[in-house]
Amino acid sequence: MGILCGGGPAPGMNSVISAATIEARNSGWDVLGIMDGFQHLIEGRVEEARPLSITDVSRIHVQGGSVIRTSRANPTVRDEGAADPDWRLRACLESLRKLGIDALVTIGGDDTAFSASRLAEAARGDLRVAHVPKTIDNDLPLPRGVPTFGFETARSVGVELVNNLMTDAITTQRWYLVVAMGRSAGHLALGIGKSAGVTLTLIAEEFPRDKPVRLSRLVDVLETSMLKRIANGRPFGVAVLAEGIGLRLPQDELAQAMPEVERDEHGHVRLAELELDRLLAKQVKDRFRERGQSITVEGRNIGYELRCAPPIPFDIEYTPRPRLRRRRVPEAGADGRRARRHDHDPGRAHDSAALRVVQ
Numbered sequence: 632m633g634i635l636c637g638g639g640p641a642p643g644m645n646s647v648i649s650a651a652t653i654e655a656r657n658s659g660w661d662v663l664g665i666m667d668g669f670q671h672l673i674e675g676r677v678e679e680a681r682p683l684s685i686t687d688v689s690r691i692h693v694q695g696g697s698v699i700r701t702s703r704a705n706p707t708v709r710d711e712g713a714a715d716p717d718w719r720l721r722a723c724l725e726s727l728r729k730l731g732i733d734a735l736v737t738i739g740g741d742d743t744a745f746s747a748s749r750l751a752e753a754a755r756g757d758l759r760v761a762h763v764p765k766t767i768d769n770d771l772p773l774p775r776g777v778p779t780f781g782f783e784t785a786r787s788v789g790v791e792l793v794n795n796l797m798t799d800a801i802t803t804q805r806w807y808l809v810v811a812m813g814r815s816a817g818h819l820a821l822g823i824g825k826s827a828g829v830t831l832t833l834i835a836e837e838f839p840r841d842k843p844v845r846l847s848r849l850v851d852v853l854e855t856s857m858l859k860r861i862a863n864g865r866p867f868g869v870a871v872l873a874e875g876i877g878l879r880l881p882q883d884e885l886a887q888a889m890p891e892v893e894r895d896e897h898g899h900v901r902l903a904e905l906e907l908d909r910l911l912a913k914q915v916k917d918r919f920r921e922r923g924q925s926i927t928v929e930g931r932n933i934g935y936e937l938r939c940a941p942p943i944p945f946d947i948e949y950t951p952r953p954r955l956r957r958r959r960v961p962e963a964g965a966d967g968r969r970a971r972r973h974d975h976d977p978g979r980a981h982d983s984a985a986l987r988v989v990q
Contacts, residue, residue, distance in 0.1 A: 632651075632655050632660045632661070632662050632663070632732065632734040632735070632736065633662075633663045633664075633665050633680065633727065633730065633732040633734070633735045633736070634648055634651055634652065634662065634663070634664055634665065634683070634699065634735075634736045634737075634738070635664075635665035635668050635669065635672075635699065635735070635736075635737055635738070636648075636668055636697045636699060636700070636701035636737075636738045636739060636743075636765075637668040637669065637701060637702065637703065637704075637737060637738070637739030637740070637742065637743030637746065638668075638701060638703060638739040638740045638742060638743050638765065639701070639703075639740075639938055640695070640696055640697060640701060640938045640939045641765045641766065641767045641779075641780065641781030641785075641938055642695055642767070642780075642781040642784035642785060642937075642938070642939070642940050642941065642942040642943070642946050643765075643780040643781045643784065643942045643946040643947070643949070643950040644696070644697040644701075644738055644765065644781075645688075645691040645692055645693075645694050645695075645696070645697060645698055645942075646691075646692035646780075646942060646946065646947055646950035646951055647738050647763050647765075647780070647950050647951075648664070648683075648688060648691065648697065648698060648699065648738070649688040649689070649691050649692045649951070650692075650950065650951035651736050651763075652664075652683045652684075652685065652687070652688045653685055653688065653689070656683075656684065656685050657685075660734075661682070661731075662682065662683045662684075663680045663681065663682060663683065663730060663732060664680065664681050664682075664683045664698070664699040665679070665680045665699065666679045666680065666681070666699050666700055667679065667699075667700050667701065667702045667704070668700075668701050668702035668703070668704050668739075668743070669702070669704040669705070669706045669723060669746060670702045670704035671726070672706070672722065672723040672726040672727065673704055673706055673719045673722050673723055673726075674722070675722055675725070675726055676726075677726050677729050677730050680730055692942075692947055692950075692951070693941060693942070693947065694941060695939040695940050695941040695942065696939045697738075701739075703742070705719075705742065705746060706719045706720050706722075706723045706746050706749070706750065707719070707720060707745065707746050707749050717753075720749060720750065720753055721753075723750060724750065724753060724754055724758070727750075727758060728757075732758070733757060733758060733759065734758070734759045734760075734761075735747065735750070735751075735758060735759070735760045735761075736760075736761050736762075736763065737760065737761075737762045737763070738762075738763045738765050739762070739763075739764075739765050740764070740765055740766050743762070743765075744762045744764065747760045747762050748760070748762075764779060765779070765780065765781065766779050766781070766782075767779070767781040767782050767784075767785035767812060767819060767937060767938055768782070768812060768813045768814065768815065768816050768818060768819055769782040769816065769818040769819060769822075770813075770815050770816035770818065780946050780949055780950045781938070781942070781946060782818070782819065782822070783943060783945045783946055783949075784937075784940055784941075784942045784943045784945070784946045785812075785819055785937040785938065785940070786819060786822040786823055786826065787943050788936065788937050788940045789811060789819065789822075789823040789827075789933055789936075789937050790823055790826045790827045792933050792936060793809060793823055793824075793827040793829060793869060793871065793933070794827050796809065796869050796931065797827065797828075797829065797868075797869045800867040800868060800869055801867055803867075803927070804866055804867050804927075805867055805926075805927035805928070805929065806857060806867060806868055806869070806870070806915075806926065806927065806928045806929070807868075807869045807870070807928075807929050807930075807931055808853070808869075808870050808872065808908045808911050808912050808915075808928060808929070808930045808931070809823075809829075809869060809870065809871045809872070809908065809930075809931045809932075809933055810871075810872050810873075810874050810907050810908040810930070810931070810932045810933070810934070811823055811871055811872070811873060811874065811933055811934065811937075812873075812874055812934040812937065812938070813834070813873035813874055813875050814874060814875045814878065815875055816836075816873075816875065817832075817834025817835055817836050817837075817873035817875065819873070819937075820832055820833075820834050820871050820872060820873035820874075821834055821873075823871055824871040827869070827871075829868070829869045829870065829871050830856060830860065830868030830869055830870055831852070831853070831856045831868070831870040831871070832870070832871045832872075833849065833852065833853075833870065833871070833872045833873070833876065834872075834873040834875075834876070835873060835875045835876045835878075835879050838879065843879055843880060843881040844876060844879040844880060845880070845881060845884065846880060846884050846910070846911070846914065849872075849876065849911060850911060850914045850915055850918060853870060853911060853915050854915055854918050854919075856868070856870070857915070857926070866926075872907065872908070872911075874905075874907065874932075874934065876907065877905045877907045885905075906930070906932070907930075907932075908930030908931055908932050909930040910930075911930065912928040912929060912930040915928050916928050
């Protein structure tokens with residue numbers, strides 16, 4: 632059995648690797664950790680896979696990051712100019728064949744899930760795949776009250792950072808505009824904002840879905856909030872924004888803000904390059920300057936500080952629960968059934984995307 636991680640890190644990834652390895656080893660399986668996602672499989676570098684034993688993974692559940700690292704390498708990208716446009720996909724399958732892997736556990740987001748499903752489809756039954764959804768954005772349709780793994784840790788660390796910024800804002804009488812991760816959902820920004828008691832939280836869901844969100848509208852909301860605070864003798868504060876708002880900007884404003892927009896290997900705009908926090912901070916300061924007023928506004932992006940943090944106890948305890956068993960991975964891969972995850976009530980079990988088969 633092989634295990635790989637794709638996409639950005641999330642607290643709890645090592646706990647999933649540990650649980651999967653321990654269950655597989657105890658069930659008589661050999662386990663290989665595939666370094667750097669699909670990258671080396673595409674390149675045919677099978678030497679970048681290493682055996683994982685129970686001893687190797689027994690204490691990694693308390694660590695942040697991923698012991699087998701991760702990457703955004705995409706085996707589904709077609710090379711239309713090549714003799715075989717799908718050579719990346721074929722190369723992955725050949726690498727897995729050389730490694731003797733006939734069962735694969737992937738840990739990642741939507742793009743990794745899609746890549747894994749395409750691999751399983753192309754293998755025509757020779758490869759059984761289970762996917763463990765990973766995102767600190769908490770944007771998967773899990774049962775009510777069940778977060779995605781890593782979300783609670785990211786929120787906890789984010790709250791600590793924002794509380795520090797709020798203390799600095801009070802002490803120095805200034806403003807901070809903080810951008811948190813959340814490409815398609817504002818749960819993380821909202822969770823941090825509510826828990827830290829910030830002045831204002833802005834998420835894309837607050838605006839009509841069928842209309843773009845203009846920069847001027849965002850600046851209006853921030854400026855009026857600041858003016859109200861100043862009028863009440865409190866010329867300081869912290870606003871938290873979800874990064875996904877950047878994707879709602881009109882194309883002309885997005886092109887102006889990012890004239891040489893960068894995209895990752897899955898075609899997504901690199902939102903970290905947008906620097907929405909600094910962009911809005913400058914425009915807010917310009918508004919005040921036009922009225923002859925001076926205000927200190929600082930932009931901060933706290934995305935990368937959250938995703939490799941050591942998991943809090945909630946995520947350490949939560950992630951091993953989608954337990955892999957020998958009878959589940961191969962059988963579920965064959966008929967497309969979902970594995971089942973028990974919640975805190977040992978008498979109940981329900982279908983869950985905490986571990987889903989993508990074949």
